[in-house]
Amino acid sequence: MWCQLFLQRCRAGLHLFPLTQSGVRVRIQGRHLVTMKLESPEFQSLFTPGLKSIAELFEKEKYELRIAGGAVRDLLNGMKPQDVDFATVATPTQMKEMFQSAGVRMINNKGEKHGTITARLHEQNFEITTLRIDVVTDGRHAEVEFTTDWEKDAERRDLTINSMFLGLDGTLFDYFRGYEDLKNKRVRFVGHATQRIQEDYLRILRYFRFYGRVAEKPGDHEPNTLEAIKKNANGLAGISGERIWVELKKILVGNHVNHLVRLMYELDVAHYIGLPVNGSLEEFDKVSKNVQNLFPKPMTVLTSLFKVQDDVIKLDLRLKISKEEKNLGLFIMKHRRDLIKAIDSPEPLKPYQDFIIDSREPDMNSRICELLKYQGEEHLLKEMQEWSVPSFPISGHDLRKMGISSGKEIGTVLQQLRDQWKKSGYQMDKEELLTCVKKV
Numbered sequence: 001m002w003c004q005l006f007l008q009r010c011r012a013g014l015h016l017f018p019l020t021q022s023g024v025r026v027r028i029q030g031r032h033l034v035t036m037k038l039e040s041p042e043f044q045s046l047f048t049p050g051l052k053s054i055a056e057l058f059e060k061e062k063y064e065l066r067i068a069g070g071a072v073r074d075l076l077n078g079m080k081p082q083d084v085d086f087a088t089v090a091t092p093t094q095m096k097e098m099f100q101s102a103g104v105r106m107i108n109n110k111g112e113k114h115g116t117i118t119a120r121l122h123e124q125n126f127e128i129t130t131l132r133i134d135v136v137t138d139g140r141h142a143e144v145e146f147t148t149d150w151e152k153d154a155e156r157r158d159l160t161i162n163s164m165f166l167g168l169d170g171t172l173f174d175y176f177r178g179y180e181d182l183k184n185k186r187v188r189f190v191g192h193a194t195q196r197i198q199e200d201y202l203r204i205l206r207y208f209r210f211y212g213r214v215a216e217k218p219g220d221h222e223p224n225t226l227e228a229i230k231k232n233a234n235g236l237a238g239i240s241g242e243r244i245w246v247e248l249k250k251i252l253v254g255n256h257v258n259h260l261v262r263l264m265y266e267l268d269v270a271h272y273i274g275l276p277v278n279g280s281l282e283e284f285d286k287v288s289k290n291v292q293n294l295f296p297k298p299m300t301v302l303t304s305l306f307k308v309q310d311d312v313i314k315l316d317l318r319l320k321i322s323k324e325e326k327n328l329g330l331f332i333m334k335h336r337r338d339l340i341k342a343i344d345s346p347e348p349l350k351p352y353q354d355f356i357i358d359s360r361e362p363d364m365n366s367r368i369c370e371l372l373k374y375q376g377e378e379h380l381l382k383e384m385q386e387w388s389v390p391s392f393p394i395s396g397h398d399l400r401k402m403g404i405s406s407g408k409e410i411g412t413v414l415q416q417l418r419d420q421w422k423k424s425g426y427q428m429d430k431e432e433l434l435t436c437v438k439k440v
């Protein structure tokens with residue numbers, strides 16, 4: 001069967017290329033379109049009872065349905081996508097009619113204006129969007145027109161690697177050499193970078209994010225892409241802080257982050273997304289190396305750019321970060337130089353442990369772990385993650401039972417006992433501590 005197919009393809013003057021990890025078998029080169037067949041286990045695993053029912057419905061009505069965009073990219077990379085978007089030639093009205101008559105529930109009708117219908121089957125949501133052309137864009141939103149032309153829909157997407165479709169039989173439809181770019185680890189805009197960016201300025205940050213995800217090494221950009229980013233960076237001023245923060249966070253914990261943040265400064269992007277004017281790029285370089293493989297929070301990495309507290313406040317004003325993120329940034333800035341390991345001590349972690357016990361704040365443990373990542377203390381981090389915060393075994397009630405009745409005295413004794421307990425490396429138990437009371 002495979003040989004027959006091979007001969008057929010050769011006779012037709014089509015290319016064949018070897019089986020790859022992601023299970024791609026055949027490549028047929030036409031004018032623009034490159035198609036091939038995907039048979040990977042990740043792809044097969046998408047076929048839940050819900051998807052099978054949806055596929056049957058669309059097939060019965062003869063509306064073509066394909067997986068679109070990011071999910072195709074992930075599948076070709078051998079990954080199971082987190083969320084799967086579907087595209088179809090059916091209009092929202094046709095989909096609604098079809099789902100209604102089949103008794104399929106539809107939810108979340110907010111997307112309909114842009115062609116998206118969400119069907120809910122077997123406790124799974126399916127977001128299905130009608131093929132579309134963005135007729136008017138203001139750099140943030142688009143007015144759309146529906147189409148039945150798959151290539152036109154691919155053309156309005158941001159990056160070539162995000163512009164592919166996958167038929168439910170595994171056929172890949174690739175109009176802009178996205179698969180080739182994915183294999184060569186290249187991130188390119190579909191068509192003209194300037195046009196794609198002006199349709200939605202957030203795409204500047206999406207470019208950086210996908211660069212961090214796909215590219216093998218830093219600095220591998222097409223010159224006209226960088227030029228287009230620089231010329232259009234000011235468009236980011238009109239993008240909401242929340243959207244920017246979502247992208248920026250992913251960039252901060254992706255690959256090549258040091259390179260990408262430098263690029264943000266070189267291309268004038270930094271200024272429009274709330275980063276400090278004179279970000280500390282040297283410290284960023286050091287910290288981004290320190291945190292490698294330690295799974296830092298995005299804020300931990302970002303804090304290394306900040307020199308003064310005001311930098312965090314300004315970032316918050318622009319991006320509306322969470323209170324927890326803001327506090328983490330402020331905490332790391334305050335303690336990055338003064339809370340350090342005990343050098344030449346058998347207990348290098350002790351200053352951090354003491355800090356946690358003294359602070360009595362519930363999330364201090366996790367902040368200290370972030371500080372250790374920031375400082376590149378991998379071994380101490382491991383130790384800290386395995387350490388469970390001991391609780392002080394004595395209460396005022398215990399002292400009262402021993403005959404100490406004045407509140408003030410209880411407070412003083414408790415503090416003294418806390419100090420003893422701390423000195424013992426939190427080893428002394430209740431009995432041992434209470435013996436000390438007689439001596440105090």
Ligand SMILES: Nc1ccn([C@@H]2O[C@H](COP(=O)(O)OP(=O)(O)OP(=O)(O)O)[C@@H](O)[C@H]2O)c(=O)n1
Pocket residue numbers: 068069070071083085156157158159162163200202203206
């Ligand atoms: N500004 C944007 C956002 C999205 N898209 C298109 O819409 C698809 C789905 O968008 P989204 O889910 O936001 O991103 P993904 O590429 O799927 O990335 P992720 O894995 O992070 O979801 C993208 O692949 C891309 O084709 C686009 O062209 N321009």
Ligand SMILES: [Mg+2]
Pocket residue numbers: 070071083
């Ligand atoms: Mg997605």
